[in-house]
Amino acid sequence: MISKLIAHLQPLGRVAVAYSGGVDSTLVLKAAVDALGADHVVALLAVSPSLPQSEKDEAVSLAKQLGARLELLPTKETNDPQYQANAPNRCYFCKDHVYRALRQFAEQNGIMHVLDGMNAEDTLDVRPGRAAARELKILSPLHDLGFSKKDVREAAKAVGLPNWDKPAAACLASRVPYGTSVTPKLLSQIERAEAALFDLGFRELRVRHHGDVARLEVPEADLVQALQQRNEITAALRAVGYTYITLDLAGFRSGSMNEVLKARAA
Known part of the structure; x- marks a missing residue:
């Protein structure tokens, strides 16, 4: 399935990847680098108090292993009263801050497409943040190609990603x-x-x-x-x-x- 993903990404030219160091976004990053070349891909890691330091460190190390350019983008969602209120739609306000920061970076650097790692199973749970992704035109190639979580892990293992069996994380x-x-x-x-x-x-x-x-x-x-x-x-x-x-x-x-x-x- 990795060849299917690479072929899907090749027409995009230059991309930014919403990267967390999890297996889903790492697979998208790896496929983008293979499809477009490292010079045409940038991984964007949103950094805020909601991201554990250990997750940040692992993500930085893994991006280096992949030879991918990585940018750390501080985000301010934890300062937003609507985020702090922690209503059931909190994730929307979080993703709105994060995706706006990523989209702004992409536009300032002449990059049209921003990709995330949502897979085909991620819509089965409560996901208010998807509305923010749609509003900001974030692309979800794994979801669009029907990758299940099992498919993602199998593809990641096949291409040698060291985090192919990493447990799912969340903010x-x-x-x-x-x-x-x-x-x-x-x-x-x-x-x-x-x-x-x-x-x-x-x-x-x-x-x-x-x-x-x-x-x-x-x-x-x-x-x-x-x-x-x-x-x-x-x-x-x-x-x-x-x-x-x-x-x-x-x-x-x-x-x-x-x-x-x-x-x-x-």
């Missing part, structure tokens, strides 16, 4: 219940909590913030490990400011904060 604000104000201080607390648990050996997890309560989600296969390390986990999360530590017995679910929206709509 730190996705750990906060709707209606709870999102601030840089709160995002930093969540980042430090998750970093501490990665240091304990967990590869995929979310620390969902509920005031004094940290609700830990890990894959079902890691629940026993979490119970065995409960003392270390408790100490680590109390060290960053949580009083009560809970383990979600339903396990890790991407987008679990949206479950309350689906329940209300039922």
Whole structure:
């Protein structure tokens, strides 16, 4: 399928890629470089308090491995009162800031097309940010070509991307219940909590913030490990400011904060 993606990108000439270091946007970046040449592609990484430092560092390193030009663009979504209010459409205000910054950079550098890494399955969950992408004419080649997440990982593995099996990531604000104000201080607390648990050996997890309560989600296969390390986990999360530590017995679910929206709509 990678040849199909490369052929799809070849007519575009010059492109900017909304790049996060995740497998989807990395595959788009790799295909764009192969299709158009490194001189005609720039990866744009939006940097704000909602991006963990570890994710930023990994993304920078990976772009260098691919020989791609990388630009770090500071974005100001966390200063926006509409973003901070954390209504169910928070993602729209986030993506509006991010995509406007990317589109502005592209236009200032004579680049017509901005690509993102949305795949064909990403529309199955609540995605208010897609409206911002449509308004700013962001192209989604993986979605347009029908790439599922499985297709993306298989293609990434086939071309030798080192992050082909990297767990899906999401901005730190996705750990906060709707209606709870999102601030840089709160995002930093969540980042430090998750970093501490990665240091304990967990590869995929979310620390969902509920005031004094940290609700830990890990894959079902890691629940026993979490119970065995409960003392270390408790100490680590109390060290960053949580009083009560809970383990979600339903396990890790991407987008679990949206479950309350689906329940209300039922």
